Amino acid sequence: MRKTLIIAILFLLLLLFGSSAMVLAFVRIAPFHAEQALFPIQENLEHALLVFYFDPTSKASYELDLLEKRIQDMEQVEGQVEEIPRINSVLIELDHVINRFQFVSAESESNLREEFVKELNSIQDKMLLYTFLAETYPQEFNTLQAKIAGLKFLAMDVSNPLSALFTLSQGENSALEQANDPSDSSNQEPDFVDPRMVPFLPGSAGASHAFFPLTGKHAELTCQNCHSNMTYAGTPNQCAVCHSNVVPINHFDGMVCSTCHTTSAWKPASFDHAAVGATDCQSCHSGDKPNNHFSGQCSSCHNTNAWKPASFDHAVAGATDCQGCHSGNKPNNHFSGQCSSCHNTNAWKPANLDHAAAGLTDCQGCHNGNKPNNHFSGQCSSCHNTNAWRPASFNHAAAGLTDCQGCHSGNKPNNHFSGQCSSCHNTNAWKPANLDHAAAGLTDCQGCHSGNKPNNHFSGQCSSCHTTNAWKPASFSHANAGATDCQSCHSGDKPNNHFSGQCSSCHNTNSWGSASFSHSAAGATDCQGCHSGDKPNNHFSGQCSSCHNTDSWESANFSHSFPLNHGNANSVCAQCHPSGGTEWTCFNCHNENELTHKHQEEGISNFVVRCMECHSDGRKHDD
Incomplete structure (x- = not known):
């Protein structure tokens, strides 16, 4: 056992x-x-x-x-x-x-x-x-x-x-305990570890806190002061979340404390208007301005440091309508235009009206009660400048005054030139005066000088002989006067039995002497019309031009078909033409009986009028 x-x-x-x-x-x-x-x-x-x-x-x-x-x-x-x-x-x-x-x-x-x-x-x-x-x-x-x-x-x-x-x-640690089974087709989402606060890694963005720098009083806070629910993500960073209970009554409603304050202390505070884009002054300061104050933006006069000193910058405010503010500031009967026409933005005085800047071109609009009696009715600027009434200088060109008679019709002496003053005078003084015939368009001398010429004077225009400077010296320009009919002036000047044609046929316009008759210029082709009494007895009755030229009677050369050196025929025309004219005879030199007998022997009949048929060259023919 x-x-x-x-x-x-x-x-x-x-x-x-x-x-x-x-x-x-x-x-x-x-x-x-x-x-x-x-x-x-x-x-x-x-x-x-x-x-x-x-x-x-x-x-x-x-x-x-x-x-x-x-x-x-x-x-x-x-x-x-x-x-x-x-x-x-x-x-x-x-x-x-x-x-x-x-x-x-x-x-x-x-x-x-x-x-x-x-x-x-x-x-x-x-x-x-x-x-x-x-x-x-x-x-x-x-x-x-x-x-x-x-x-x-x-x-x-x-x-x-x-x-x-x-x-x-600590806490329920069921994280991933219900993990998906690879064989599960439901694909159920797992449960993870419950959230709890975990410190940030050294040097990480969370640890350095660069996204919200912890400066000033913020540096004294613990994580739990802001992250009280044990989470980091989603924590608000607006100032109002923490500081809403310390904002005074009627405080700036921007609620971004950093706009004015630092993280060190609430005071001193400084509002940076530019940084926050604060351009509408009225949105904050509508209750700060006195009665009847300028209704525009505060920045038009004030800076962001203090209300005073203040200086209104008209340009920045876009204030171009002076009447909008100063309609009640001007004296009685004051200029109704803009203040800027005379004044600057610093002070009312000194004042200087800038007519050009104000666009004032109608002087009468302001100064119609300032001019003396019988004063020029035009614009003041025609004579005066914008600084003072004197000295005054009338600028005819600027005033566009070209009609002198409109003002000076009562100033000229008796029997004065009826045209424009500017034809003789300048705008500085009446004298010296110099009539500019061309400027006055005066081409009809007779209109003014018909009573100035001597008896029996040339009836044409003065300008034909005279200049506009003085009567003498005078030089008649036949060409300018269009004087081509010499007889109309010089018919009484020629000697007896003088050539009845135009003087210009022989004379020039400088003097009567050194006359030279130009037969071609005078169209003189009929020599008999002038020289019928000049030829000797029994002279050739034809035109002188048949033998003579226009230089002299001598060296005559008669255009003759029969040789003029035949015998002594060249000495006297009548030797061959005893009856004058073109009829001729050979028997004044040749024996008629001998010539008759000889021509009959040769069987030539009626030879008396037929000499030229055989002897046209003046030679004797043996045959």
Whole structure:
């Protein structure tokens, strides 16, 4: 019996030892993954072995070993749905580790801290490859990264005990426990770790707080002052959220404190009108202005530093209608136009009316009561300038006055030239006067000088002989006078029995002497008309031009078909032409009886009138 009991005990011990060995081997090998059905059994067995560890440090070290296993198990599922259950198992084990840290002693923290930071680095490295989780659930992925980074930040700070990490793992830690089963087609969205405040990484945008610089009094705040709901994202940064309870009554309604105040103190405050684009002064200061004040913008007169000194800038205000403000400021009978026509924007005096700027071209509109009796009725500007009435100088051209008679009809002496004054006088003085016949258009000399010429004077225009400077010297220009009929003036000047034709036939217009009769110019082709009494007795009765030229009677050359050197015929025409005319005879030189007898012997009859048939050249023919 005793032997049987011993065998049974040994068997039980052997069975227990074998079971323990199998459990240890099972835990050591860890064949199942988080997404598999038997993984919870494996996980429970792993934690059951904690009974073999007795002090908090060894228990925490064992949990760190399990965490390392879970981290290694994150491999080979990158980009797959299995990322979710595996990262979930890591987070669960991470909470177990942190839970053990609250019981460890300060002396053992150093090694545990170093190991914990190493595991956190491994988690961060593995998560960089988890593309499925990052792309499918980006917000949750970022939250997990923030948690790991926050834990790492606190763990590396040796001033914080590891037990402080326990506060970050409180709450329901169901993160990813309901991870999607790869075989589950429902694709249910997993539940993640509850949100809790995680410190920002050193040097990160959150840690530096550059998006909302913590200066002045803001630098004295803790994170919880603004992020009281344990979240960072979405925290309002408007001044009114915190400072609405300190705004005075009738305060500027912009509600952006930084417009006027700094983060150091409420005072001194300075409102930057330009920075906030405050261009409508009336929107704030409508109640600040005195009675009957300028209704425009404050900036037209004031600067943004103080109300005084004030200077109204008409140009900036676009104030071009002076009457709009100053209609009640002007004296009686004052100029009705704009103030700017005479005054500047600095003061009323000194005043100077700028006629050009005011567009004042009608002098009569203002000065019709200022002129003396019988004064020029035209514009003042014709004589005066805009500075003073004197000195005055009448500008006939500027006044457009071309009709002298309109003003000076009563100024001229008796029997004065009836034309325009400008024909003789200039606009400076009456004397010296010089009649400009051309300017006056005076071409009819008789209209003025008909009573000035001597008796029996040339009846034509004075300009034919005289110039407009003086009567003498005078020079008659027959060409200018168009005087081509010499007889009309000189019929009484010629001697008796003078040529009855035009003087110009022999004389020039300079003098009577050196006369030369131009027969061709006079058209004198009938010599007998003048020279019938000049020829000797028994002279050739034909035209003188048959023998003579117009230079002299001598060197006459008669154009004669019969040789004039025949015998002595050249001496006297009557030798051959005893009866005158063209009839001729040869018997004044030749014996008629001899010629008759000889010609009869040769059988030539009636030869008396036929001499020229055989002797036209005046020669004797032997045959």
